[in-house]
Amino acid sequence: MNDTLKIIADHRSSRSYTEEPVDDALLDELIATCQRAPTSGNTQHVSLMVIKDPAKRAKIAELAGGQPWIARAPVFMVILVDHYKTAQAMEIAGHPHVIQEHIEGTISAVTDAGILLGQLMIAGQALGLGIVPIGAVRNDADAMIDLLELPPNVFPVVGLCLGHIKNPAQQRPRLPLETFRFNERYGTPDLKPAIKAYDDALLAHWKRVGREDGEAWTTAITHYSDHNYRPALMASLLRQGFRFDKG
Numbered sequence: 001m002n003d004t005l006k007i008i009a010d011h012r013s014s015r016s017y018t019e020e021p022v023d024d025a026l027l028d029e030l031i032a033t034c035q036r037a038p039t040s041g042n043t044q045h046v047s048l049m050v051i052k053d054p055a056k057r058a059k060i061a062e063l064a065g066g067q068p069w070i071a072r073a074p075v076f077m078v079i080l081v082d083h084y085k086t087a088q089a090m091e092i093a094g095h096p097h098v099i100q101e102h103i104e105g106t107i108s109a110v111t112d113a114g115i116l117l118g119q120l121m122i123a124g125q126a127l128g129l130g131i132v133p134i135g136a137v138r139n140d141a142d143a144m145i146d147l148l149e150l151p152p153n154v155f156p157v158v159g160l161c162l163g164h165i166k167n168p169a170q171q172r173p174r175l176p177l178e179t180f181r182f183n184e185r186y187g188t189p190d191l192k193p194a195i196k197a198y199d200d201a202l203l204a205h206w207k208r209v210g211r212e213d214g215e216a217w218t219t220a221i222t223h224y225s226d227h228n229y230r231p232a233l234m235a236s237l238l239r240q241g242f243r244f245d246k247g
Contacts, residue, residue, distance in 0.1 A: 007125050012171045014130025015069040017163035022075050026127060027162075034119040040108040046116050047082040049148060050075060056147065060159070063143050064136035073130075073161035078137055078144075079116055081109040083153035083241070100153050101243035113157040124162050130169075134159035141236035152241045170209045173201045175217070 001009065031048060039045060051057055052075055061070035070076055083105070087097040099105035117133055124131040137144050137159040144156050174180075176194040199216035206214020223229070237244075 007122060011125065012169040013132040014165050014169045015132055016165065016167035017069065017073045017130060018166045020164045022129065022162060027075060030123050030127060034116060034123055037116045037119045039112040043086055045082055045086050045109045046113045047080045047085060049078040049080060051078065059147055060137070063140050063147070064134055065139055067134065067136065069132060069161055070134060073163040075162040077120065077160045077162060078148065078156050079113045079158050080150070081113055081155045081157055084151045087153055100241055102246050103244055106242060110157055117158055117160060120160055129162055130165035132161045134161065138230055138233060141233055142239065145236065145240065155237060155240050155242065173205055
């Protein structure tokens with residue numbers, strides 16, 4: 001296994017950080033490198049906001065459901081879907097900018113935001129830094145938009161903590177590969193035995209690391225999969241100029 005694959009295979013979400021700042025030159029290099037991540041049609045409809053201010057990080061931690069590692073990490077980054085930028089380019093070209101009113105505009109931009117997130121995570125870990133992605137920047141999207149002073153057609157998709165690791169995190173097991181990889185066709189396989197085996201493996205993991213609150217996977221995902229846990233999200237997207245009724 002080469003070095004890059006080892007970094008990816010060793011992924012873990014780090015929630016414990018020292019007070020040591022991330023070197024500015026190192027951060028600049030990381031960000032400039034990750035800007036090379038691909039985007040659909042070279043639209044570059046994603047942007048990155050870097051938050052170092054402690055008070056602002058503390059407020060983001062509060063909005064994200066009280067996650068203290070956001071306030072403790074010396075750097076917090078927010079990945080943005082950015083149609084404000086592309087709208088300005090369309091003004092120069094003399095064409096209307098309407099892609100944010102269509103489902104494809106959102107799907108392609110969010111996909112590219114995910115690609116950028118992956119690049120930032122791998123790059124951060126390659127530099128020996130700890131990372132943890134934060135989807136809860138969408139918990140109260142309106143308040144996050146106001147805090148970040150985002151213009152129309154810009155939306156915060158996901159955040160990322162970055163810092164020097166204090167207490168290394170334990171790596172969680174994953175579902176068996178047969179629930180993840182399908183060759184040529186999906187079919188309708190019975191995945192329940194593999195899922196039940198993963199429940200047992202995950203519970204054993206929680207026991208090993210002393211997490212008394214650790215849940216089986218089938219229990220844990222009910223917090224996300226049996227209801228809409230961010231019901232205000234559509235209204236926040238509409239507020240920013242995104243539409244989904246034109247197909």
